[in-house]
Amino acid sequence: MTELIRLTPRLLAVGELVPPGARAADVGTDHGYLPVWLRQRGVCEHVIASDIAPGPLEAARASARRYGVTGVEFRLCPGLEGIRPREADAVVIAGMSGETMVSILESAGWDWTGKRLILQPMTKRAELLTWLYGHGLLVREEKPVSERNRLYWVFLAETGEAPLPRPAHLWAGFTETAYAHRLYRQLERSLAGMGKARQPDPAELRRTEELLEDMKDAYGW
Ligand SMILES: C[S@@+](CC[C@H](N)C(=O)[O-])C[C@H]1O[C@@H](n2cnc3c(N)ncnc32)[C@H](O)[C@@H]1O
Structure with a gap:
């Protein structure tokens, strides 16, 4: 009997946002665990697993073999x-920097109507969200996931018109989390540091103060 793959909480949260029956593409698949999981659970009949580098794609092929999975198509390509x-209605990009995600989405130039974007940035959440809202996309769902003492964000984005979220939501999360509290304390410390600096950057000072105020208001602190 073939072994069932188990995903860690971060990738599981990503996989759970892929709707049953979707034609999914996992961009930057690396080990290929997500496509294997989607096929084993019967979520998708066909998954494209792509990566910019041959080594990770080979690892993904090995995972498919190990778990006895068919229906995964491997593609070596950037973004x-x-x-x-027309080959994908659910596009997953996980485990990369927010900047790389923006550059992948930007250079794709797809019409995102009817597509579901499942994004799990490692950094630069505010930059990624700002790009989405500036390009006719919005966040339908945000899942904060904790794994090995680190918090990850998983976003489900779809087309729709909405104003840019307020600073607290952009930087710290649409809902209050331990991360928001940590960021608040960190910002307070950097504000104190700026206060002691000989020539503090006035724009940076104002942005930090505004974000702190907005976080208090947004989370009712
Ligand atoms: C840290 S791994 C993440 C693997 C998996 N998606 C996950 O979340 O566990 C990042 C993978 O993205 C690939 N990658 C980086 N930039 C890429 C790009 N522009 N297009 C496609 N793949 C890319 C890397 O080769 C690497 O295999």
Whole structure:
């Protein structure tokens, strides 16, 4: 009997946002665990697993073999360059910096209507969200996931018109988490540091003060 793959909480949260029956593409698949999970659970009949580098793609092929999975197509390409829009209605990009995600989405130039973007940035959440809201996309769902003492954000984005979220939501989360509290304390410390600096950057000072105020208001502190 073939072994069932088990995902860690971060990748599981990503996988749970792929709707049953979707044609999914996992961009930057690396080990290929997500496509294997989607196939084993019967979530998707066909998954494209892509990566910019041959080594990770080979690892993904090995995972499919190990778990006895078919229906995964492997593509060596940067971002969405080797994938046509009609081939995927759920696009997953996980475990990369927010900047890389923006550059992948930007250079794809797809019409995102009817697509579901499942994004798990490692950094730069505010930059990624700002890009989404500036390009006719919005966040339908945000899942904070804790794994090995680190908090990860998983976003489900779809097309829709909405104003740019308030600073607290952009930087610290749509809901109050331990992360928001930590960020608040960190910002307070950097504000104190700026106060002691000989020539503090006035724009940076104002931005930090505004974010602190907005966090208090947004989370009712
Ligand atoms: C840290 S791994 C994340 C693997 C998996 N998605 C996850 O979340 O566990 C990042 C992978 O993205 C790939 N990658 C980085 N930039 C990429 C790009 N522009 N297009 C496609 N793949 C990329 C890397 O080769 C690497 O295999």
